[in-house]
Each structure stands twice: as C-alpha cells, then as structure tokens.
Amino acid sequence: MGPLEELSEIAGGLENEYTARWKEQGKKVVGYACTYLPEEILYAVDLLPYRLSGRGAQDTSNADAWLSRVNCSFCRYCLELGLTGEYNFLDGAVFTNGCDHIRRTYDNWSEHEQALPFMYILPIPHVLDEDGYRWYKEEVMTFRDSLENHFGVKVMPGKLAAANSVYNQTRRLLRQLYNLQAGQAPPFTGAEMLAVLTAGSRIPKDEYNRLLESLIEEAETRPGIEGRTRLMIAGSFMDDPEFIKNLEGQSAVVVTDTLCMGARSCWDLTKETGDPLEALIRRYYHHASCPRMAGEYKNRLAFVQEQIKLAKVEGVILEHIMFCDLHGTDNALLKGDLEKTGLPVITLERQYGPLADSGRIRTRIQAFLERIGG
Amino acid sequence: MSEQTLERNIFAEMGNRYERVIKAGQEGTPVVWHPFNVAGEIFHALDLVPVSVEVFTTYAMNQLPEGIHPYLDLAVERGLPESMCSAQRGTIGMYEAGFLPKPDLIVSTLGGCDPNSKAYEYMSEKYEVPILYLDVPFHSDRRAIGYFEKRFKDLVTALEEMSGRKLKEDRLREVCELANKATELILDINELKKKVPNPVPNIYNLMSIATKSAQQGTQEAVDFYQNMLNLSKLRLAQGIHVKPEEKIRLMFMYTGFYFDPSYYGWFEEEMGVTYLSDLLVFHDCNPFIDLTSVDTMLAGLGEEMFNMPMTRQRKGSWDLDKNWLYDVLYYADTYQVDAMVFSGHAACKQAWGAYRLVAEEARKQLGVPSLRLEGDCWDSRVTPMEVIKGQLAEFFETVMESKN
Numbered sequence: 001m002g003p004l005e006e007l008s009e010i011a012g013g014l015e016n017e018y019t020a021r022w023k024e025q026g027k028k029v030v031g032y033a034c035t036y037l038p039e040e041i042l043y044a045v046d047l048l049p050y051r052l053s054g055r056g057a058q059d060t061s062n063a064d065a066w067l068s069r070v071n072c073s074f075c076r077y078c079l080e081l082g083l084t085g086e087y088n089f090l091d092g093a094v095f096t097n098g099c100d101h102i103r104r105t106y107d108n109w110s111e112h113e114q115a116l117p118f119m120y121i122l123p124i125p126h127v128l129d130e131d132g133y134r135w136y137k138e139e140v141m142t143f144r145d146s147l148e149n150h151f152g153v154k155v156m157p158g159k160l161a162a163a164n165s166v167y168n169q170t171r172r173l174l175r176q177l178y179n180l181q182a183g184q185a186p187p188f189t190g191a192e193m194l195a196v197l198t199a200g201s202r203i204p205k206d207e208y209n210r211l212l213e214s215l216i217e218e219a220e221t222r223p224g225i226e227g228r229t230r231l232m233i234a235g236s237f238m239d240d241p242e243f244i245k246n247l248e249g250q251s252a253v254v255v256t257d258t259l260c261m262g263a264r265s266c267w268d269l270t271k272e273t274g275d276p277l278e279a280l281i282r283r284y285y286h287h288a289s290c291p292r293m294a295g296e297y298k299n300r301l302a303f304v305q306e307q308i309k310l311a312k313v314e315g316v317i318l319e320h321i322m323f324c325d326l327h328g329t330d331n332a333l334l335k336g337d338l339e340k341t342g343l344p345v346i347t348l349e350r351q352y353g354p355l356a357d358s359g360r361i362r363t364r365i366q367a368f369l370e371r372i373g374g
Numbered sequence: 375m376s377e378q379t380l381e382r383n384i385f386a387e388m389g390n391r392y393e394r395v396i397k398a399g400q401e402g403t404p405v406v407w408h409p410f411n412v413a414g415e416i417f418h419a420l421d422l423v424p425v426s427v428e429v430f431t432t433y434a435m436n437q438l439p440e441g442i443h444p445y446l447d448l449a450v451e452r453g454l455p456e457s458m459c460s461a462q463r464g465t466i467g468m469y470e471a472g473f474l475p476k477p478d479l480i481v482s483t484l485g486g487c488d489p490n491s492k493a494y495e496y497m498s499e500k501y502e503v504p505i506l507y508l509d510v511p512f513h514s515d516r517r518a519i520g521y522f523e524k525r526f527k528d529l530v531t532a533l534e535e536m537s538g539r540k541l542k543e544d545r546l547r548e549v550c551e552l553a554n555k556a557t558e559l560i561l562d563i564n565e566l567k568k569k570v571p572n573p574v575p576n577i578y579n580l581m582s583i584a585t586k587s588a589q590q591g592t593q594e595a596v597d598f599y600q601n602m603l604n605l606s607k608l609r610l611a612q613g614i615h616v617k618p619e620e621k622i623r624l625m626f627m628y629t630g631f632y633f634d635p636s637y638y639g640w641f642e643e644e645m646g647v648t649y650l651s652d653l654l655v656f657h658d659c660n661p662f663i664d665l666t667s668v669d670t671m672l673a674g675l676g677e678e679m680f681n682m683p684m685t686r687q688r689k690g691s692w693d694l695d696k697n698w699l700y701d702v703l704y705y706a707d708t709y710q711v712d713a714m715v716f717s718g719h720a721a722c723k724q725a726w727g728a729y730r731l732v733a734e735e736a737r738k739q740l741g742v743p744s745l746r747l748e749g750d751c752w753d754s755r756v757t758p759m760e761v762i763k764g765q766l767a768e769f770f771e772t773v774m775e776s777k778n
Contacts, residue, residue: 066727067726067727068729070457070722070723070726071726071727072723100723101723103727104724106691107692107727111731125509127507127509131521132509138517292488295507320455322457325455325457325458325488326492329493329496330492332453332455333453333496349455
C-alpha cells in the first residue's frame, strides 16, 4: 500500500491500525477539538492526541436531544459519536472554548453517562496581547497539571522539546506538500490533500512524518494535475475529503486552503531554543488565528491573501457550516475584501455530515467555475 | 405616574436618543456604540454619547412606523449571515439604510456570546470604525475578576485616548452616585417582586432592560426606577396585581420576547400570570460602587460589568459558580417561581446548547417545570406572537393542573 492510499484509509475511519497498536502498548489516546490545544504536551507523555471528528455517524438523533438545530452540525455529529460510545476507544477528551457550539458539546458530553474518564476544557482568551498570553499560559499549565494528575505522568522539559521538534518536522513536511501543490501541476487533488491532513490528526506524528516523507517522494513521480481551475478553500472545520471531491469535479483542483486542519495548523513553527513549554505556548497562542480571535481580521485577511498568491489561486470558496457565526461573518468580510482585488469568490453555507446537499453545492460550484472561465 | 405614562415615556426616549446621536455628530461629541452588557456609566462619565445597540433596535422596533423588519433584512442583504442576532442586525440595517450616522467608536465584550461579539467586529471592519474589546474570562473566581478589572481599566485609558476626553473624578463620582441610587431602587423593586402576589407591573421588565442598559448613571434612570417603585408600592397598598389573581409566577430563563410588548399585558390581564423577570432584568447581583477614589469606582464598574446579564451566565460552562444554572436556581427559589420559559431566541446558540441541562437540573432540584419555545426575540416573523401565546396558554394549563 502506497503512502497516499494508507493515509486515505486512516482518514476514512475513526480507529486505525496506529491507534490500535498504540493501545496494545498500554498507552492512552486523548481526543481534542481545537488548534489552540498544544498537542505536544500530550505527545510528550505518550498520550496520543486524536482530533475529534463527526464522521461515521449517520444522523444526530441522540445529540439533538441535548444540542439543538441551531447548533452546528459538526458539533452535533461529534457529540453523537460520543454519546453512542463510538469514542470509547479514547481515554479522555480535551475541549476549548473555541466557540459557543464546541463548548456546549463539552458541557453535554461531560455530563452524560458516556463521558470519558478524563474530560477537560481549556479556556482561551479572545484577544492576542500580553495579558491574554499570561492568562493562556496559566491555563495551559493548569491543564498540564490536570493531565499529570489524572494519567500519573510528568511532562519533562527534554521530552517536550523532543515533541516540539517532531511536530515542527510535521509542519515543515506539510509546507513542502503545500509548495508542491502551489506548483504548475499539483501532484494531488484537494480531496487527497485533505485526507492526508486528516490522517495526520489521528496517528502519532513520528509515524506520520515517515509517511509524509514517502508521500513527498511519491509526489515527484506523479504526473501532476493540469488544465483545471485552481481554487482555494477557507472557512469552518472540515475533515471530509468527499466534500472537496464534490467541489473539484473534473474541472477544478483545490490547491490550497486556510482551514484549521490545513494551512493554519502548519504555517507557524515552535521555537526550538529556550524553555520548550514557553516556546510551545507562544506558538499556539500566536499561530494563524481562528475567527474567534477578535481584532485579528486584518491578519486573517493577510494570511488568506498570502495563500492565494503562493498557490496562484484563480477562485476562492468561502464555506461555513450553518450557524457557524464566527466563520460566516469573517467570510462576509473576506468576500468583500477579496472581490475588491478582482478575484472571483463564492460563499457556501453547508451542513457537516453525509453529503445531503452535494447536488446543490455542485451546481453552485459549476456556475462559479463558469464565471471564472474554467 | 401610571404605568402607561411610564411606558410612553420610555418609548419617547427613542426619539430623544436619536436626536442626541444626530446632535452629537453635529457638535463633535463622540458617539460610542456598545452592547447591552457594557456598564454605560463610563460613557456618561466621559460625556460621550452612548448607543446601546440592542436597546436601540428594541426602541426602533416599537416606534418606527415601518418596524424593524426592513432593517433586519437589509443587514443580511448587505452580507451579515442570517443566523446572526437580530438585536444587532436591526441597528446594523438602520446604519446601512443611512438612518444612523457613523459612530466614532465601538466597544465590544468577548466570551459571552459569539454572534454578539462578532457583530461588533463586523461593524468595525466594514464601516472602518475603531473598536475596543473587553475580554471576559471563562471563570468567575478572584483571578478572573482581577483579569477583567485590569482589562476594564485599560479600556477606560484607551477610551480617554481615543475620545480625547479626560476622566474627571468629580464627574465619575456624580455618575456612580446616580448608578448606586438606581441600583438601590432596582433592589427595592426586586424586594416587592418577592411578595405573593407580586405588585410590580409586568411591563416593568421591558422598561428596565432599556433603562439599565442605556441610562444607568443618569438622573433619568433614577427617576424611572423611583417612579416605578412608587407605582408598585401604590399597587401593593391598593391590592393591585395580575388579574383576577396571581395563578402562576413565571420567569424567563434567559431572554424574553421584545417585539410585542402587548404580551406583558396579556399575561397580566388575561392569564393571571406574573412575569417576574427574564434573566436580563433581575440584577440582584449588581454591586454598589465604592465612591472613595477613581480606582475604587472603576473597580466597582468593572465588577458591575462582570455581573451583567449574558456576561455572567454565558462566559463559561453551564454549571460553574455564578453561571447560568446558579442564577436560574437562585432566582427561581428566591422569587418563588412556579414555571419557567426558555424563549429559544434563534441566535443564542450557547443558550440552546445548555438549555436542557439547566432545565432538567432546575426541575430536579426545585421541581420547577419549563417550556422551550422557538422564536426570535426581535423578529416577529420567525414565530408570531399569537403562536407563542397559544403555546404559553397550553403550558399554563398544564402548570395549573399540576399545582392543583
């Protein structure tokens, strides 16, 4: 099995051979739900960070009894998997107050009989300044202490420095992939790239790095995709390659993104000198921001524009999950600002989960591609 | 003063407020837009002209001949997602329509409600208006209060710099004294609400939201609360309360419906239901401000703001100290509540996400039942008032059956 095939398989299901092997070694797996959680702290004490997903649930009937139709479908699908025991292979779950929806997902899951042995919410400030940084640092240290107490582990500086290094290597390799995608003939479709990114959030990063190295070697042997309209996708959380595949069809290719699972997670490195915990916390606090961070819109716009330029993007898809006000509102601002530069932009409101409205979305994208001239 | 006169005065304030905003622009007095959970005293102390956006939408909705719908729709047509809160959408739409001049400054709070804070960021970015953010921490402990108070003091410094107005101690004390008087009156009115039957008119709740949010720290607010207290005392002396008798003491678990004030009268005249309050109105936890120094006064305003509705109950998990469950249990118990209603305002995603947890716990601990509605507190088209009344009437029947 080649690296792409293997990564795609990992992205396709909740449990995989890596999580199984990890558990066989007597080690624990901890779910997490946001890019503001410094995963390296978990990794440094042999806890496998596993990004929570809602994929695999067929409906949200159990979750809807607690959340509601005005709560985002990603959170409802996640909660559904939690409440029905599909996440019982996890030994804990760590949330943040990333948005109103996800923090209520935590509230409901942690009160339910299917709550995992370790449930934690890490509060994050909503502004980026020194007071906020100090608050975040204290919260991360409290989280570290809770983790140590619950799992009977100790986060040692040397181990954390090593974890920082492994994670930085992941980011460098992903940047290489993004650079390849930015070339004239990208080796992978956007759907394949999203599968690669998703897989990386579910397996140990050292193993992931080996797979990425093989994938980059494989990329050089692939013919490359030419003659398709080059798109960028930005917006709400996404881990469903089928959604991207539906967008791309036969005439477009998603060459870059500013998704939290994608470019936003790998663009900033952790400083590898000095106190590893301090360096880690600074990296996570200041990494390419989510729309939850107030006063950072212009930086987010600049990041989007940087990706557009690097990947020679011809059209931008701004998507948001229905009722995701943070991305929905940022997208409204981005649309206005990007269109001023003459770039074609489409905004899509979507539901997370099985592709119920794939036909509607495909039709809109086809019209968009015609507008671009693709 | 009768409650009808008080109601007329409150809505007449819309015209006064609008004129003040227009005049401020002409005179060069900075106009500040802010959400209802900001302690507006600081703007009065700096002699700025504050516009409490959600209150402004409410005033406009009840006073403009065309209502608020065209403005709610215009805000969406111009880009704002429909799932955003109609309380800000109304004012945003009025601005888009050219009804309001551009503000000089925006102040926003963060952490209680994503749609609320995101709406203010949207206004700032789209209309190119400078904005100051006040981050609200997740918890309510001493550390959190310290973090918040420092941020509030930093905000005041920034307000001075951006507005070119220096905070004067005497003026701040004058405003804080008035705020304390109003707080005392609010608490006196709340004491009357504890009586069975409750003599405070139901419509007080709508008027109080507007007054507390837009006028706290002014003589107008003191006058309003004094008049309402006098009226309530008179009603108590004369045995006037909901008709024909107080059958049900009702509390709204978060917001009420603001698009049709007639329902306060419907509760009172036809249902025998006392509308004790919604959680935006009670203010039992509102602190008295220590007038000793600028520092103590700012600390007091910071504490007031930390305990404002939405900030207090929405910033962290549902069952944390001094959060949503805590307040629901306290108010339901203290005011002898028989039944509760969750209005189900569509934009309140955080409230929707924890409603069942809170409702079930309240039933378990106090035996108080609750009704979950679906609607929009400022947009009558989502669930019309007649439908809401029908659902409430059925609920009241059930509550009465179980009471009997």
